[in-house]
Amino acid sequence: xxxxxxxxNGGSFRxxxxxxxxxxxxxxxxxxxxxxxxxxxxxxRAEQGHFCHRVLxxxxxxxxxxxxxxxxFVRDGNKEVLCVFLANSYRQSLEGFRMNAIRxxxxxxKFLKEAVTECMDAVCERLxxxxxxxxxxxxxxxxxxxxxxxxxVESRLHKLMFYFRNGAVYTMYGKLGDVETVLVNxxxxxxxxxxxxxxxxxxxxxxxxxxxxxxSLADISRTRFKSCMKELERYRIKEE
Numbered sequence: 001x002x003x004x005x006x007x008x009n010g011g012s013f014r015x016x017x018x019x020x021x022x023x024x025x026x027x028x029x030x031x032x033x034x035x036x037x038x039x040x041x042x043x044x045r046a047e048q049g050h051f052c053h054r055v056l057x058x059x060x061x062x063x064x065x066x067x068x069x070x071x072x073f074v075r076d077g078n079k080e081v082l083c084v085f086l087a088n089s090y091r092q093s094l095e096g097f098r099m100n101a102i103r104x105x106x107x108x109x110k111f112l113k114e115a116v117t118e119c120m121d122a123v124c125e126r127l128x129x130x131x132x133x134x135x136x137x138x139x140x141x142x143x144x145x146x147x148x149x150x151x152x153v154e155s156r157l158h159k160l161m162f163y164f165r166n167g168a169v170y171t172m173y174g175k176l177g178d179v180e181t182v183l184v185n186x187x188x189x190x191x192x193x194x195x196x197x198x199x200x201x202x203x204x205x206x207x208x209x210x211x212x213x214x215x216s217l218a219d220i221s222r223t224r225f226k227s228c229m230k231e232l233e234r235y236r237i238k239e240e
Contacts, residue, residue: 001031002127003052007042007070008059008086013107017057017086020116029133029144030124043070052077055123057084057105060092071099082123102126134182138162138170147186152218153179153196165201165213187235191228192219199235 004021008014018034025032039059043066056074060067067085074081085092085104092104103119105112135144145164154161155176162170172179180190187199191210195218202210208225209217220228 001033002054004032004034004055004057005042005053006034006036006057007039008036008057009038009061013086016112017105017116020113021120023113024117024120028120028124029135053081054127055082055084057086059086059107061086061088068099082126084119084123134186136162136170136172136179136182138172140170143170147183147188148198148200150183150188151198151201151212151214152216153183153188154218155194163214163216165198167214189228189231189235191224192221195219199232202232 002025006014006018008017014036018036021032021034024030035053042058056071058067058070071083074083082102083099085099085101087104087106088108089106102122105115105119109115133144133146135142149165151163151165153176154163158173160172160174160176160179162172164170176190176194176196180188180196183196184190189197189199191197197210197212197218201213203213204211205220206217208220208222210220211217
């Protein structure tokens, strides 16, 4: 759940911004909780250390010095918070970036939808929340998830074991090849008849196996070794 606070003195802009955020969440299948505050209430809560949101949309209209104090209070209690400043002019936008904002939105922007989309894409990338998501039907139930959160898939006879980076394990009956078509262009390598591995979860290569971040070993077959190394290098270069 992505908790967002809109700190602005109401009006049509705050409602419009809220609707754009909700539409973004719906399009990206992102769980989002939006709370709205007038500026005075927001500043009071910040001083009391009551902000636990991941993203703050803050109006710069009340003055950059006051906003800077507000941000300082919030970051003292939550160093990972991301700030998006709402500016009435390009000059205010520059002041916002000096306060390490992830983005600044101009309140008079005719293309607010596009600006919010680009802003939230940056937020989600920073927080590794969404972007590309897939939905699979497991024995345990249907699950919507970002491929980056999956560590590897192992085939055991006719059962597929999905190991997630948070330690969760889901199961599915089927063939690994069917899952490979979904994941192969999303950062995964088929290194063995029984393994499909997330490149981001590979720690190092140990003889004929990938050592993964959870300590597991995924075998690399002789016939796939060269192609795996090429794919691994391709992804490394792409990331750089």
